Amino acid sequence: MPKIRASAVTRTFGRGSRQLAALGPLDLEIATGEFVCLVGPSGCGKSTLLRIAAGLLSPSSGELELRTDATHPAAMIFQDYGIYDWKTVLANVRFGLDVQRVPRKEADRRARAWLDRLGLADFADAYPAALSGGMRQRVAIARALAVEPEILLMDEPFAALDAQLRTILQEELLALTQATDTTTLFITHSLEEALLLGDRVLVMSARPGRVIAERRPPFGRPRTGDVRSDARFTALKDELWQLLRGEVSQQTATCGEGAAA
Numbered sequence: 001m002p003k004i005r006a007s008a009v010t011r012t013f014g015r016g017s018r019q020l021a022a023l024g025p026l027d028l029e030i031a032t033g034e035f036v037c038l039v040g041p042s043g044c045g046k047s048t049l050l051r052i053a054a055g056l057l058s059p060s061s062g063e064l065e066l067r068t069d070a071t072h073p074a075a076m077i078f079q080d081y082g083i084y085d086w087k088t089v090l091a092n093v094r095f096g097l098d099v100q101r102v103p104r105k106e107a108d109r110r111a112r113a114w115l116d117r118l119g120l121a122d123f124a125d126a127y128p129a130a131l132s133g134g135m136r137q138r139v140a141i142a143r144a145l146a147v148e149p150e151i152l153l154m155d156e157p158f159a160a161l162d163a164q165l166r167t168i169l170q171e172e173l174l175a176l177t178q179a180t181d182t183t184t185l186f187i188t189h190s191l192e193e194a195l196l197l198g199d200r201v202l203v204m205s206a207r208p209g210r211v212i213a214e215r216r217p218p219f220g221r222p223r224t225g226d227v228r229s230d231a232r233f234t235a236l237k238d239e240l241w242q243l244l245r246g247e248v249s250q251q252t253a254t255c256g257e258g259a260a261a
């Protein structure tokens with residue numbers, strides 16, 4: 001039984017002549033502990049799929065099931081952070097633990113450990129308004145990881161970060177998900193990131209997004225950033241880009257129609 005299973009999932013937005021087919025039909029199976037990266041042209045329905053997986057949106061047809069143990073929630077990280085401006089950084093990171101009724105002392109310890117790992121220890125008592133965009137994103141990442149979710153749904157979590165921090169967090173995430181058997185669905189625009197992190201990389205078509213190709217980066221686990229210098233890494237990146245390129249041009253060509261539809 002897979003941890004995440006999508007069967008013929010579609011999603012349309014709007015009605016009548018303004019109807020937009022955003023996603024699918026899409027089939028997907030992700031096993032426990034698997035790290036699956038999703039790449040595809042902008043607007044092909046990646047975030048829509050993630051929102052359906054998170055239960056924030058219903059599919060128009062088809063079904064998406066998550067198999068979770070009630071004590072371990074799925075966690076999602078949005079592109080736009082989704083942190084609370086009226087809570088301190090520490091309270092934001094502790095939020096999921098408070099919801100789970102983890103005792104305060106233990107929750108504080110875990111939240112502070114994550115702040116430490118993400119270089120935010122000095123900002124525990126600050127409010128998000130005082131932070132840069134990259135720091136706010138790190139707070140969102142710390143909050144999601146602190147609950148040690150069974151399933152992690154991530155929507156371009158590192159896109160706004162500088163290259164060095166992005167590399168550090170990619171390696172942190174790799175280490176964490178490998179150590180804890182977390183099942184991860186990760187959206188990225190970066191083929192490099194997908195190849196570094198993914199057990200599988202799925203390529204989506206232009207809208208309405210379907211899975212048109214799947215590759216398994218041939219690098220063992222535990223994996224580190226060193227795989228970037230492997231010749232197979234570059235070859236696979238070129239191959240994926242060739243696949244994606246056609247879809248990106250198609251998506252760009254139909255963008256006007258999509259907006260009018």
Ligand SMILES: Nc1ncnc2c1ncn2[C@@H]1O[C@H](COP(=O)(O)OP(=O)(O)OP(=O)(O)O)[C@@H](O)[C@H]1O
Nearest residue numbers: 013014020022041042043044045046047048049258
């Ligand atoms: N709530 C909504 N109402 C109407 N249209 C929507 C809504 N959400 C998404 N869409 C449309 O559905 C399509 C897919 O959007 P989605 O955000 O899932 O794409 P994406 O692949 O995540 O894009 P990007 O890579 O640019 O973030 C887009 O054309 C978008 O405009």
